[in-house]
Amino acid sequence: MARILITSALPYINGIKHLGNLVGSQLPADLFARYMRGRGNEVLFLCATDEHGTPAELAAAKAGKPVAEYCAELHEVQADIARRFGLSFDHFGRSSSPQNHKLTQHLAGVLADNGLIREVSEKQVYSKADGRFLPDRYIEGTCPNCGYDRARGDQCENCTKQLDPTDLIEPRSAVSGSTDLEVRETKHLYLRQSALKDDLDKWIDSKTDWPILTTSIAKKWLHDGDGLQDRGITRDLDWGIPVKRGDADWPGMEGKVFYVWFDAPIEYIACAAEWAEATGNDWERWWRTDKGAGDVRYVQFMGKDNVPFHTLSFPATLLGSGEPWKMVDHLKSFNYLNYDGGQFSTSQGRGVFMDQALDILPADYWRWWLLSHAPESSDSEFTWENFQQSVNKDLADVLGNFVSRITKFCRSKFGETVPDGGSYGAQEETLIAELTRRIRAYEAHMDTMEVRKSAQELRAIWVAGNEYLQTAAPWATFKEDPERAAMQVRLGLNLIRLYAVLSAPFIPAASASMLEAMQTEDSAWPEDVAAALAALPGGHAFSVPEVLFAKITDEQREDWESRFSGSRP
C-alpha cells in the first residue's frame, strides 16, 4: 500500500467556479484520489479556498459585507457545491486559517534567517479617496500608445502594450473613480528567487516524467531574458496574513500583509494541519520527511497559469527554508477548456458555472463529459452539441443500456436473483481475456494521470460488455439452452458490479446506484478479472435499478444553449 498526497489548485474565493476551473484542477484531482483509494492506497486529498488579495476585498465591498464575513460565506458556498459534485476532499480548508497564518509567518522568518529575503523601496500609487495603495490593475487611464481610455495600469487591453501605472494619461482609481492619486514610497519584502535559481533548475531536471507543459513553463521562467527574478511577497493591504518574522514583529513592515501568492501554496500544508486538528490525525507524517513523509508520493493538479508558482515560487519557499518539507513529486497541469467559441470568464459571467450545471443535470453527466474531454495536450472546447452526443452515446446507450437490458431480462426469465448453472465457453474466455487486457491498460493510464486515455479505455470496457451481450444474446439462447442463458446472465450481472468498481472514479453516484442495485458492498478492485466476475454467485438477490442516465433531448439542448449564451446575471 502506497501513501499518496494529492492537492488541487486552490479555487479563488470571489465567486462560484466555472466548468473550466473544475476540469483544470479539482475534478482530475478527485479522479486520481478516488482511483488511488480504490486500489487500496492510503490517500490524503486536500483543497481549500484561496481567500486573500485585492479581488476578494473588492468583491466583498461590492456585496456590501466585511471581507472576513464575505469569505466565510463564499467558503461555505464553494464547499457545498464541491460536495454535490462528488469532490472527495479529506479536508476543504481556508487559506485564512490560523494554521496558515502561523506557518506563513514561520516560513518567512526562516527565509529571512537564511538571507533569502531583502527589503526593497518602491514607488506605488496611493488613492486618498480610497485610503489605500492601488495594485496596478486597479488604476485606469488613457493609453499613451493608442489612446484607449480604459487601459489598466499593467497593460492596455486594446493594443496589448505593457504599461506602468505612471505611463497612463489621466490616471484614476478603478475602485472609486477618484483622480486624487499620488505616488508614495513604500517598503516591501522580496524573496530572493534568483539566489535559488540553480537549485530549482537541478530540481526540475530531476523530474523526468513531468508533462512537457509543466517543465516547459518552468524552464521558460528560469531562463528567458534575465532569468528568474526576485519576487515581492508583501502588499499594502488590510486583508491578508500580517507580515511577521515567525512570532516576532517585523520592523518597518507594520500594517502590511503577505502577498496572496506567497501564502496560498503554503495552505496546502496548513490545510493538512487543519485536517489533523479536525480529525485527530497526524499531519506531519504527510509533510515532514523527518517525521514519516519519506515514503509519501505527492501529486499536484492545476491549470497552466498556475504552473510558475508551483514549479518555482513555492519550491523556492520550501527549498530556501532548509527545512525537511515534502516537495511535489508529480505536477499534472492542464490547458484551458473554452466555452462555445470563446473563453470561460468569471468576471464576464461567461460559460456554465458549477451551481448552474447541477441545476440542470446530476454531477456524473458533467464529470464524464469534462474528464473524457479534459484539455490535456491542447485547449479543448465545450459545445452543447458535443455534450449531448457524448452523454447520450457513452452514458445512456452504452453503459445505461447495458445495465437496464441485463437486469430486466433476468427479472423476466429468472426473477430478481442471480441465476445458477451453466459454464463458460469460448466466447466468455475471449471476453475475460479482452477485459483483462483493457483493465490493465486502464490502470496504466490512471497511474500516469492520462485522463482522456483512461476515459477512452473505460468506455471500451463498457463497449466490450455490450458487444458480448449482443452476440451471446441470452434472449435467443434461453429458448434452446436455458442453462447456458443462465450463465450468460450471471456473467452480465457480475459485469455490472465490475463496471461500478472501475467507473467509480469518473461517475461515483452512478457507481453507487449500480452497487446498490446489485445489493453488494463488495467494491474490491478486480486484480483477477475472472474471480471478480464470480463475485455475485447464483442465488444472490438484486434489483432492477432506476434509469441510470436519461438521454438529453434536442429541446433540452436548444433550451440550455440559449439560456447560457449570454452572461450570468
Ligand SMILES: Nc1ncnc2c1ncn2[C@@H]1O[C@H](COP(=O)(O)OP(=O)(O)OP(=O)(O)O)[C@@H](O)[C@H]1O
Ligand atoms: N478555462 C480553464 N480551463 C482549465 N482550467 C482553468 C481555466 N480557467 C482557470 N483554470 C484553472 O482553474 C483553477 C482555479 O482557478 P481560480 O479559482 O484561481 O480561477 P482563475 O484562474 O482566476 O479563473 P477565472 O479567471 O476564469 O476566474 C486554476 O488551477 C486555474 O489554472
Ligand SMILES: [Zn+2]
Ligand atoms: Zn493601448
